[in-house]
């Protein structure tokens with residue numbers, strides 16, 4: 429068996445085990461295989477092993493790969509997105525996980541209207557208030573959610589975070605827990621019928637803990653494809 433097939437089997441088994449520990453059903457969790465920097469041949473291997481959701485963080489990479497890979501792949505934009513690139517990517521992805529400003533959401537809305545499509549989005553939260561990270565402060569989530577929910581052709585479906593790099597993944601449990609609380613709070617406080625349901629959280633290091641704490645999408649790169657040869 430190829431490495432990717434074995435890796436996928438392990439990751440899926442780990443997700444299932446984490447679901448079991450948390451009393452969740454495994455089909456509540458979508459594995460997004462993060463394929464940034466990886467070539468079409470490796471993506472194809474994961475596809476052949478049943479993966480349909482892939483995550484990328486660069487617009488150029490999505491455009492290049494989408495053309496040459498099966499059309500039923502669901503591409504997820506998980507990286508920081510510049511406003512001037514929205515136009516290029518809007519009809520290429522099923523979801524943008526990284527909305528962190530009203531200006532970006534507004535541009536997504538404008539471009540979605542132009543193409544007569546509705547874009548699903550998540551708000552990215554800088555859950556540990558790290559200087560180096562993109563994302564909203566937890567305290568600003570409710571206000572932006574309210575604003576985004578008023579825009580046309582955009583559907584706010586949940587929250588996303590990139591938890592801190594740590595040697596002890598257990599340390600991130602409190603952040604994942606907090607994400608879930610913010611989601612529930614925002615839904616309940618909203619006067620504008622916001623009903624966010626998805627939590628995109630957990631990476632190679634900590635996806636099992638994220639699943640235990642309620643993740644509905646985990647974004648796993650290294651544990652599926654192996655180490656990346658350069659850092660992006």
Ligand SMILES: *Cc1c(COP(=O)(O)O)cnc(C)c1O
Nearest residue numbers: 462485506631632647648649650
């Ligand atoms: C690269 C990346 C991942 C996957 O990271 P791994 O540690 O390789 O699993 C997940 N989410 C985002 C936003 C990323 O940029």
